[in-house]
Amino acid sequence: MQGPKVVMYGIGSMGSIITRMIVEKGAIVVGGICRSEDKVGRDVGEIAGIATLGVAASSDAQRVLDATRPDLVVMTIASYMEDVLGPMLMCLERGIDVISLAEEPLYSWNTSPAESARLDATARAHGATLVCTGHQDGYWVSLISTMLGTVHSFTEVRGKSTWNVDSFGPELARDQQVGTTAEEFEAWNATATRPPTFGRVSLHSLAAAAGLTPLKSTTTTTAVLAESPTPCAALDLTVQAGEVLGFTDIDIVETREGPVLMHEMTGKVYVAGESDSNEWTVEGEPTLSLLNSDLPTHLTTCATLVNRIPDVLNAAPGYVTIDQLPRLRYRPLPLAAYID
Ligand SMILES: NC(=O)c1ccc[n+]([C@@H]2O[C@H](COP(=O)([O-])OP(=O)(O)OC[C@H]3O[C@@H](n4cnc5c(N)ncnc54)[C@H](OP(=O)(O)O)[C@@H]3O)[C@@H](O)[C@H]2O)c1
Structure with a gap:
């Protein structure tokens, strides 16, 4: 064949x-x-x-x-x-x-x-x-919806994940605003045309997998600024102190059925000692959590x-x-x- x-x-x-x-x-x-x-x-x-x-x-x-x-x-x-x-x-x-x-x-x-x-x-x-599909399919949707299949009821799901911009290519690094100034970042973040966050769409996917209907979605985004000059391999440049290494989105999705879905996601250029992680907690009967550390997300x-x-x-x-x-x-x- x-x-x-x-x-x-x-x-x-x-x-x-x-x-x-x-x-x-x-x-x-x-x-x-x-x-x-x-x-x-x-x-x-x-x-x-x-x-x-x-x-x-x-x-x-x-x-x-x-x-x-x-x-x-x-x-x-x-x-x-x-x-x-x-x-x-x-x-x-x-x-x-x-x-x-x-x-x-x-x-x-x-x-x-x-x-x-x-x-x-x-x-x-x-x-x-x-x-x-992609990393979200397994680590932000499928694993969590399986975990939800083991609870009787729940009020909240909270996710926290980090990934290294330098595990990917320039396309994603530019999306994460790497190397921009704090002022440029705030101007971009304030635009109405800013595309939807990865966290929001993956929570909508999780809601669909769990039979929940999103009612209201909100996002708060904060730049992560370099404390010292930090090389970015994906863009072949050095991010200077005070410039943007990436950002953190906090997405919250309220659902018609009651449970609230949250995801705090940081995509940035790493400094020494940092690695990818993925942590989820379900508050319910029973309360559950899972942690994947040192993930090779790429x-x-x-x-x-x-x-x-x-x-x-x-x-x-x-x-x-x-x-x-x-x-x-x-x-x-x-x-x-x-x-x-
Ligand atoms: N879902 C996930 O889990 C996940 C994970 C990682 C990445 N991604 C996404 O996948 C995309 C690629 O990531 P990457 O790390 O591979 O980025 P990358 O290294 O920058 O590669 C993107 C490639 O797309 C090519 N390209 C862009 N527009 C094109 C077009 N119109 N026609 C033909 N080729 C085009 C570029 O070609 P040239 O080199 O010829 O310019 C480049 O080689 C990004 O949008 C990223 O956000 C998703």
Whole structure:
């Protein structure tokens, strides 16, 4: 049985790790879509830091999709609906399934309802499926909704997580406002056009998984400023004392059914001694907690996407959120073994 034919849309930090993982799991990389001129024409495997795959990267997305007609596009280009809507529609209109790390469409029915409906309608019309996943799928939604499945009742869920901007590429580092001045950060934070936080959409996803209806969502965001010059590998610069290393969002979602969902999430450039953590508490009968320390978030992100590939290929057409998918699971065999 042949593995799925995959086009990598975005071959940056995450796209490179995923390329290695899907090749190891038997997928066939038939194309690569990049943006910068220095990647155009280079072998996708070489860009990803693995053996050559005999496939040259191109910046002409439509041409790659039409020439290769893949089963699946793995999209790792951007976080927010405004940046991924066009590329996602381009794939779905061709009847090609898409799996993406884009954070907002993890669950964008509340933050971008019109765009979500358009993605859903386009996917259904062309018999394709769109799923967004990543670290949030496992550590901010699936683990917590499983834990909620072991309580009789609860009033509050509180999450606290940290991740290192330097585990990822420049796209995310720019999103986290790294290297801006405190004044620039406050101006950005005050704009009405600021996109929805990762914490908010993952709480909406958790609410969907737990059968809860969000009524009101609020976010408080605070910059984390450098105390001394701190190197940022993702942007190849040094953040000076007083400049922004990243920020902390505190998201609170009140639900119609009563429970309150909270997530305090810090994404920043680390200083020596810091590591990723993920801590959740459920206040209820009984009160429960879980802690994952020293998480290699970049690897869990990519492995989660790869383990979700059969779910996307097997799902009904449409924009399918993770609450509608089978439980997240390990796939020890080549991916083809799980595809209906
Ligand atoms: N859900 C999660 O758990 C999770 C975790 C990590 C990252 N992410 C998200 O995944 C995205 C990628 O992260 P990363 O760390 O891999 O970032 P990155 O290293 O900056 O890579 C992004 C890549 O996307 C490419 N790209 C951007 N726009 C493009 C376009 N229109 N057409 C073709 N290629 C395009 C860039 O190409 P060039 O190099 O050619 O410019 C770059 O290689 C970010 O938005 C990040 O927030 C999500």
